[in-house]
Amino acid sequence: xxxxxxxxxxxxxxxxxxxxxxxxxxxxxxxxxxxxxxxxxxxxxxxxxxxxxxxxxxxxxxxxxxxxxxxxxxxxxxxxxxxxxxxxxxxxxxxxxxxxxxxxxxxxxxxxxxxxxxxxxxxxxxxxxxxxxxxxxxxxxxxxxxxxxxxxxxxxxxxxxxxxxxxxxxxxxxxxxxxxxxxxxxxxxxxxxxxxxxxxxxxxxxxxxxxxxxxxxxxxxxxxxxxxxxxxxxxxxxxxxxxxxxxxxxxxxxxxxxxxxxxxxxxxxxxxxxxxxxxxxxxxxxxxxxxxxxxxxxxxxxxxxxxxxxxxxxxxxxxxxxxxxxxxxxxxxxxxxxxxxxxxxxxxxxxxxxxxxxxxxxxxxxxxxxxxxxxxxxxxxxxxxxxxxxxxxxxxxxxxxxxxxxxxxxxx
Amino acid sequence: xxxxxxxxxxxxxxxxxxxxxxxxxxxxxxxxxxxxxxxxxxxxxxxxxxxxxxxxxxxxxxxxxxxxxxxxxxxxxxxxxxxxxxxxxxxxxxxxxxxxxxxxxxxxxxxxxxxxxxxxxxxxxxxxxxxxxxxxxxxxxxxxxxxxxxxxxxxxxxxxxxxxxxxxxxxxxxxxxxxxxxxxxxxxxxxxxxxxxxxxxxxxxxxxxxxxxxxxxxxxxxxxxxxxxxxxxxxxxxxxxxxxxxxxxxxxxxxxxxxxxxxxxxxxxxxxxxxxxxxxxxxxxxxxxxxxxxxxxxxxxxxxxxxxxxxxxxxxxxxxxxxxxxxxxxxxxxxxxxxxxxxxxxxxxxxxxxxxxxxxxxxxxxxxxxxxxxxxxxxxxxxxxxxxxxxxxxxxxxxxxxxxxxxxxxxx
Numbered sequence: 001x002x003x004x005x006x007x008x009x010x011x012x013x014x015x016x017x018x019x020x021x022x023x024x025x026x027x028x029x030x031x032x033x034x035x036x037x038x039x040x041x042x043x044x045x046x047x048x049x050x051x052x053x054x055x056x057x058x059x060x061x062x063x064x065x066x067x068x069x070x071x072x073x074x075x076x077x078x079x080x081x082x083x084x085x086x087x088x089x090x091x092x093x094x095x096x097x098x099x100x101x102x103x104x105x106x107x108x109x110x111x112x113x114x115x116x117x118x119x120x121x122x123x124x125x126x127x128x129x130x131x132x133x134x135x136x137x138x139x140x141x142x143x144x145x146x147x148x149x150x151x152x153x154x155x156x157x158x159x160x161x162x163x164x165x166x167x168x169x170x171x172x173x174x175x176x177x178x179x180x181x182x183x184x185x186x187x188x189x190x191x192x193x194x195x196x197x198x199x200x201x202x203x204x205x206x207x208x209x210x211x212x213x214x215x216x217x218x219x220x221x222x223x224x225x226x227x228x229x230x231x232x233x234x235x236x237x238x239x240x241x242x243x244x245x246x247x248x249x250x251x252x253x254x255x256x257x258x259x260x261x262x263x264x265x266x267x268x269x270x271x272x273x274x275x276x277x278x279x280x281x282x283x284x285x286x287x288x289x290x291x292x293x294x295x296x297x298x299x300x301x302x303x304x305x306x307x308x309x310x311x312x313x314x315x316x317x318x319x320x321x322x323x324x325x326x327x328x329x330x331x332x333x334x335x336x337x338x339x340x341x342x343x344x345x346x347x348x349x350x351x352x353x354x355x356x357x358x359x360x361x362x363x364x365x366x367x368x369x370x371x372x373x374x375x376x377x378x379x380x381x382x383x384x385x386x387x388x389x390x391x392x393x394x395x396x397x398x399x400x401x402x403x404x405x406x407x408x409x410x411x412x
Numbered sequence: 413x414x415x416x417x418x419x420x421x422x423x424x425x426x427x428x429x430x431x432x433x434x435x436x437x438x439x440x441x442x443x444x445x446x447x448x449x450x451x452x453x454x455x456x457x458x459x460x461x462x463x464x465x466x467x468x469x470x471x472x473x474x475x476x477x478x479x480x481x482x483x484x485x486x487x488x489x490x491x492x493x494x495x496x497x498x499x500x501x502x503x504x505x506x507x508x509x510x511x512x513x514x515x516x517x518x519x520x521x522x523x524x525x526x527x528x529x530x531x532x533x534x535x536x537x538x539x540x541x542x543x544x545x546x547x548x549x550x551x552x553x554x555x556x557x558x559x560x561x562x563x564x565x566x567x568x569x570x571x572x573x574x575x576x577x578x579x580x581x582x583x584x585x586x587x588x589x590x591x592x593x594x595x596x597x598x599x600x601x602x603x604x605x606x607x608x609x610x611x612x613x614x615x616x617x618x619x620x621x622x623x624x625x626x627x628x629x630x631x632x633x634x635x636x637x638x639x640x641x642x643x644x645x646x647x648x649x650x651x652x653x654x655x656x657x658x659x660x661x662x663x664x665x666x667x668x669x670x671x672x673x674x675x676x677x678x679x680x681x682x683x684x685x686x687x688x689x690x691x692x693x694x695x696x697x698x699x700x701x702x703x704x705x706x707x708x709x710x711x712x713x714x715x716x717x718x719x720x721x722x723x724x725x726x727x728x729x730x731x732x733x734x735x736x737x738x739x740x741x742x743x744x745x746x747x748x749x750x751x752x753x754x755x756x757x758x759x760x761x762x763x764x765x766x767x768x769x770x771x772x773x774x775x776x777x778x779x780x781x782x783x784x785x786x787x788x789x790x791x792x793x794x795x796x797x798x799x800x801x802x803x804x805x806x807x808x809x810x811x812x813x814x815x816x817x818x819x820x821x822x823x824x
Contacts, residue, residue: 119572124655138654145653150596151587155655156568156662160531160746161620170621172743175563175692184562186692208573208664209582209823235743241557242550243536243567244656250568251743252620280587280598331584331647331663332823334572411621411744 001267001396006089007097010040015390015399018089019267021082022223022258022400023067026109033112035062035070037085038258038401042103044085049102054095055084066116067259068338071203071222078203078222079263111257113164114225115201115338120162121328122197122229122249122342123154125319127273129347132359137237149277152319152327157229158250159340168406169252171381174235188410189232189248191364192379195345196297196355196387198314199227200321201259202339209332214285217322218262220335226256226295226387226403227342233358233378255340256387256403264398268292268391270315279323282330289320293400295346295389297355302382304371309360312346312353314389381409413679413808418501419509422452427802427811430501431679433494434635434670434812435479438521445524447474447482449497450670450813453518456497460514466507467496478528479671480750483615483634490615490634491675523669525576526637527613527750532574533740534609534641534661534754535566537731539685541759544771549649561689564731564739569641570662571752580818581664583793586647600822601644601660603776604791607757608709608767608799610726611639612733613671614751621744626697629734630674632747638668638707638799638815639754645770645790667752668799668815676810680704680803682727691735694742701732705812707758707801709767714794716783721772724758724765726801793821 006018016022016038026043027033036043050059057077061070071078088096096102124130127144130153134143147153163169171192175184203222206212212220229249236248272290293314300306324341345355354360357378361367367375379385384406390399418430428434428450438455439445448455462471469489473482483490500508508514536542539556542565546555559565575581583604587596615634618624624632641661648660684702705726712718736753757767766772769790773779779787791797796818802811 119570134654146594147587147589147596147650147653151651153651153655153658155658156570158531158568158745160748160751161744163620170744173623174743175559177559182558183689184559184692186694208575211585211823232743238559239563239565240654240656241559242546242652242656243565244652244654246565246567247739247743247745250745277595280596282598327659331586331644331659332573332582333570333659333662336572339572411623 004086004090007092007094008040008042008089013397014040015397015401016040017397018086019396020260020264020398021085022260022264024114024258025066025112027112028104028109032063033065035064035067038106039089041106043106043109045102045104048099052099054088055081057081066338067114068116071337075203075219082261082263111164113162113255114257114259117159117162118336118339120157120159120340121154122157122344123152123319123324124344125152125317125324126344126347127318128316128349129345129355129359132347132354136358136363150280152324154324154328155244161250162253162255164257165254165403165405168408170408170411172232172235172247172251173410174232174247175238176234177238184238189235190378191233192407193231193233193357194297194379194385195229195231196295196310196312197227197229197342197345198389199225199255199340199342201225202335202337202341205337206329206335208334210329210334211332212325212329214283214322214326217325220325221262221321223259223261224265225259226389226400228254228385228387228403228405229342230254254403254405256400258401260398260400265291265391267393267396268398272320273318275318282326283323285322289322290315290317291391293389293391295387298386299376300384301370301380306386307371309368310353310355312348312355314346316348317343317346379407381407383407415807416498416502419504419506420452420454420501425809426452427809427813428452429809430498431808432672432676432810433497434672434676435526436670437478437524437526439524440516440521444475445477447476447479450518451501454515455518455521457514457516460511464511466500467493469493478750479526480528483749487615487631494673494675523576525574525667526669526671529571529574530748530751532569532571532752533566534569534756535564535731535736536756537564537729537736538756538759539730540728540761541757541767541771544759544766548770548775562692564736566736566740567656573662574665574667576669577666577815577817580820582820582823584644584647584659584663585822586644586659587650588646589650596650601647602790603645604819605643605645605769606709606791606797607641607643608707608722608724609639609641609754609757610801611637611667611752611754613637614747614749614753617749618741618747620746622741622746623744624737624741626695626734626738629737632737633674633733635671635673636677637671638801638812640666640797640799640815640817641754642666666815666817668812670813672810672812677703677803679805679808684732685730687730694738695735697732697734701734702727702729703803705801705803707799710798711788712796713782713792718798719783721780722765722767724760724767726758728760729755729758791819793819795819
């Protein structure tokens with residue numbers, strides 16, 4: 001990749017380098033939502049760029065509450081816009097230098113959910129996570145179910161309760177089965193958990209009956225986000241048989257505001273794990289389809305500094321995105337721009353790399369030591385959980401920023 | 413209820429009596445979609461009524477691709493519109509008699525999906541169905557899982573693949589585990605099934621964190637439809653553990669075009685079954701919350717007349733709609749106008765009342781005899797399956813019309 005430099009001062013450790021340029025939706029002082037691009041600690045005002053004829057498309061497509069219509073212009077256009085902005089930010093005598101007002105300070109902007117999500121699907125594609133959950137929820141001897149290595153197991157999630165980073169939510173109430181009892185009780189969940197996930201945004205429509213193969217699948221993926229699929233483990237354990245998790249997940253999920261394009265992630269491609277047994281032909285793929293993205297989860301208790309609970313990497317995923325999408329559509333299911341597909345919890349093979357409290361504390365039995373001497377088995381009221389992720393290769397750094405949310409006490 | 417008569421000739425057996433007046437979305441000759449109301453074999457052109465100042469709201473709200481914005485005006489308004497049309501259709505010197513052009517023949521109109529569905533949830537609320545499936549898929553001795561009588565079990569479904577009555581779809585491909593094997597194969601599903609369900613459309617917004625109680629729940633329900641939740645049983649059996657049905661359902665679902673309002677269903681209220689053990693307080697309810705709606709499923713093979721496979725009734729449901737909605741939101745999950753909540757398969761207690769082929773043929777082992785001497789274990793290519801439903805009380809008949817769809821062969 002060509003070395004790029006910007007005339008703009010960008011912190012060397014910024015997730016939003018000249019190589020990244022993710023898209024998001026922002027507003028200033030409660031004004032109209034519009035589409036922007038992150039660079040360093042600034043937002044490129046694409047509406048303004050277009051109005052000044054510095055971009056090849058009308059500002060109409062940037063004056064939007066969501067990215068969907070812009071994404072719908074197709075990758076040819078969205079890639080072109082990103083490259084034009086990259087050039088405007090890197091060439092020495094860029095016309096953008098005459099428009100300092102078109103670079104907005106991120107701290108002054110409010111970020112919004114970047115896409116109008118149609119359907120949300122959550123996969124379960126980390127072998128380590130599925131194994132850990134299987135050991136705890138089911139049978140330690142047969143933790144991984146027989147279908148797991150044949151199917152990128154997934155399920156439909158609730159789209160309505162997905163919120164952008166920064167929006168707090170309340171601890172959910174629900175039915176829980178006390179240990180040793182066969183009568184459920186109604187109470188606040190005592191086991192609210194985070195799930196470290198990454199999601200991808202569908203960028204191209206398919207029709208009912210169409211199948212997307214693994215070769216074409218990336219054409220249907222616009223970009224990626226960080227995703228925290230909040231879970232209530234005690235509710236989940238009681239409700240999930242036989243139709244899967246429901247209220248244990250649908251009370252809230254949190255998404256990072258900047259969508260990092262597939263183009264920006266190109267430098268971080270790596271091979272995935274060997275899949276044994278061999279997958280069925282429709283799930284076979286060629287090329288490097290995993291991505292080396294460093295991930296971490298921090299938890300900030302009310303009166304303490306943040307502590308890092310987990311450090312892992314997206315490259316560990318057993319099932320990759322093109323396999324997930326080929327599987328999702330093999331029955332003819334149609335996908336649409338703005339649909340969200342999440343990875344499932346991303347766990348590595350050692351304890352500090354597990355992507356949920358359930359695994360980190362082994363169901364609460366091995367709580368995490370906090371800096372003030374107390375412990376955490378699950379997330380507590382007023383805790384703020386933050387996920388971060390970035391790829392680094394030589395001088396190139398491309399990151400996702402963060403997704404952060406605070407757990408509020410149960411609503412009266 | 414006051415006896416009503418219309419000056420319009422309406423067949424005595426019509427589902428769309430003067431007592432019904434359901435809302436739907438139609439178009440004529442490929443023109444713009446708009447909202448209408450069914451009466452007998454006609455559609456009341458609400459846009460035209462409003463333009464002629466025969467309705468209290470602007471035609472703007474009827475020139476829409478979906479009912480959502482109209483529903484969003486609130487029950488006060490939508491009830492009023494229905495009552496005004498009822499009056500226009502019943503009073504002897506109605507001004508509508510001067511506008512015969514505002515009554516369109518249903519056969520000349522194309523019907524469309526009535527609502528833009530945000531999220532779709534499928535419940536599993538028939539005890540007989542859950543018991544039958546449990547016997548076949550799991551353990552005949554413990555068919556009903558321990559949580560079933562405590563929780564109105566439900567799961568998130570795929571909204572994108574829901575189509576209006578009349579739209580055909582292709583037999584899905586997928587992974588199936590052959591009997592006695594532990595290696596799945598990839599093939600066309602050999603066990604495509606219908607599921608006789610009813611759905612309800614959310615008519616009022618709730619906020620994240622809000623809980624809707626059983627007393628208020630009906631304020632959040634605009635009306636009901638017939639719903640066929642097509643299923644591929646062989647795919648389902650292999651994929652559904654542990655996160656629930658996914659591709660076995662998401663290839664297609666079919667919805668009836670006319671949404672029957674809760675007001676029109678008022679005469680058909682009946683008590684539901686006794687719930688034992690007693691439900692938790694948040695699921696307790698007062699009043700009659702079940703509805704006496706006669707249901708049937710017909711299957712028309714390519715060269716035969718339709719045969720009725722199932723006759724049952726919606727009143728058999730163990731969990732009712734207000735319990736479902738109270739449960740769905742007890743964790744603070746937000747619901748939105750246009751969300752669809754389906755009942756799950758509706759089965760009675762005897763064989764001819766089962767709402768799926770899976771149950772009617774007991775997993776294919778007792779196929780149904782067809783009129784030409786052949787048999788049906790599951791749905792075959794080119795079969796047309798039609799669900800119908802209606803309530804009758806004295807002279808009042810309120811029906812749903814039908815939802816019908818043809819299974820096409822697997823797409824190449």
